[in-house]
Amino acid sequence: MTDGNRLPRLKLMVTIIDRDKGALAVSLFRAHHLHFDYLCMGLGTASSRILDYFGLSETEKDVVFTLVPEPCVGKILRLTAEKFQIHRPGQGILFTVPLSAVSAQVPQVLCKKEYLAEDGAEEAENMEHTKQYTLVLAVVNHGSVDAVMDAARSEGARGGTVLYARRVGMEDMENVLGFTFQPEKEVVAILAPKTQKKALMEAINRSAGLTTEARGILFALPVDDLIGLQPPIDNGAGQE
Template sequence: MNDEIKNDEALSETAPAPETESSVKGANAEKKPTAAKKTKKSGHGGQVAEIIQDIVRPLSRGRSKKAAGEAPTPVAPRMLAAIVERGKSVRFREILQKNGIFLSEVFMGNGTASSDILDILGLESTEKDVVISITDAEKAHSMMSKLSDQLAGSVGSKGIAFCMRLGAAPNILIKALELKSGKTPQEGKKKMNEAYTLILISVNQGYADEVVATAKKGGARGGTLLRALQASNEDSDSFFSASFSSERDVVAILAPKDRRADIMEALNAEHGVRSEANAIVIAMPVESVAKLS
C-alpha cells in the first residue's frame, strides 16, 4: 500500500501516465486525493518560484536556446550614463525622452580634472550632473549612435556618455521595457567592441585628489567625484583588517581598456584597502562611448 502511494506521488510530480484498464481497477479513493494534494502543493511551490523570479532574474548575453517547456532567458537591458555640466541634465533628459528612454535619475557630482585638462576639453566648470538611465539594448545602442552622429552638439554641454550591459534586473522592469517597445528585445548579432572600462574607487574623504593623481600616472585623464556615506558595519572593518571612515568619496574614471590594469595596480599599490585611504577599486566593461559637445 505505501509503495503504491509513493508511486502515485512520483507520477504527480512528473508527467501523468496513460490510464489503462488495469490501472483504473487498481486505483482506490484514498490515492486520488493524495495525488491531488501533492499536485496542489507542487503548484504552490511554482507560485513561490515565480515570485522569486519577479525579484531578480539573471540575464542572457545573447539569444538563448529555448528548451522544451522552458521560457527563454531575457536579453539584458542597458544602463546609459552621461556626465554633463551642472544644469545641462534637463536638456539631456529631454533628448532621452524623445527617443523613448524615460527611466532616468540625476546625481550631483564634481569633476576631478585639473584646469589644463578642462581647457583641453573645453569644459567651463568642474560641477557635474550625472544622468543614469535604464532602457532596452536596442534603444540604448540607437541612442549612443545618434549622440555620436546626428545629435552631436544637441546637448549644449561638453561631457561624455557611455553604455553598459546589466548583469541582472527585476523581472518587472524587463517586462515593462518589453511592453514599452512593443516587442521582445533581441541582442544584436554584432559583438560590441568594449574598448573602454569604468573604474570605480571608493575612498575615505580627503584622499580623492591623491587617488586621481595616482590614476593619472597609470594613464587616466581625470574622473568624476560623488560624495557617499559608508553603509556597512564593523564586520567589514574586521573582514578587511581596516578602519573605514563613515564619510566616503566615490571616484568614477572612464579609461581605455588597455590602461585598466596599470591604473588599478597603481591605485591598489598606493591607496589600497589597508592604507589610510582605504580605497576599494573595481572595474566594469563599457560597451560604447560618445563624446558630447
C-alpha cells in the same frame, strides 16, 4: 530584435554632462519611454590644462544613469550625442555597461513591443573604441580624490568623475580588518583603455588602497559603447 517571447537585454547607459543639463537629458529619455533614470551630482577631475584647452570654467557635472533596451541603444546614444553635442570636446561622455540581471518587472515596462517598434534598432554612429575601454571605480575616504587621480594620471588617465556617497553597516568588516571606516565616501569613476586597466588599478591601490589612509576599494566594469572621450592632447607640454 527578440527571440520568440524573450525580452531584449537591458544596458545601463551613463550620461556625464555639465551641471543642470541632467534634467534635459531625462526629458529626452522619457520621450522615448525610458522610465528608469537616476540623476546624481558629480564633479569632474580634469586637469587645469585640459580645462583651459576645452574652454571650460568649472567641472561640476550631472551624471544620469538610465536603463535602455539593447535594440534601442544605438538610437538613444545618437539622439543624446546630437542634443548635447557630445562629439565636441568637453561637452560630455556617453557610455553603456552590460547588465547580467535586472528586476523582472523592469524589462516588461521598457521592452513593450510598441516602444521597440517606435524606436527601432539602429547602430550607433561614430562609436569610439567600442568594447576596448573599461570603467574603473575607486571608493575611497572623503578627501582622497587627489591621491587617486595623481596615481591614475601617472598611468595615463586624463580625468574622472567623482560621486559622493555614504557607507552604512560596516561594523562586521571593521572587526575583521582591524580598523574603522570613515562613513563619507567618494566614488571616483575613470574610463580607461583595457590595456591600461591592470597598471592603473595597481597604481591607485598603492596610493589609495585598503591599507592606506584612503581605505580605497577598487573594481572595474566592462564598457560596451562609448561616445565623447577625446584623444589625448599633445601640445608639447609632456606629462603633467
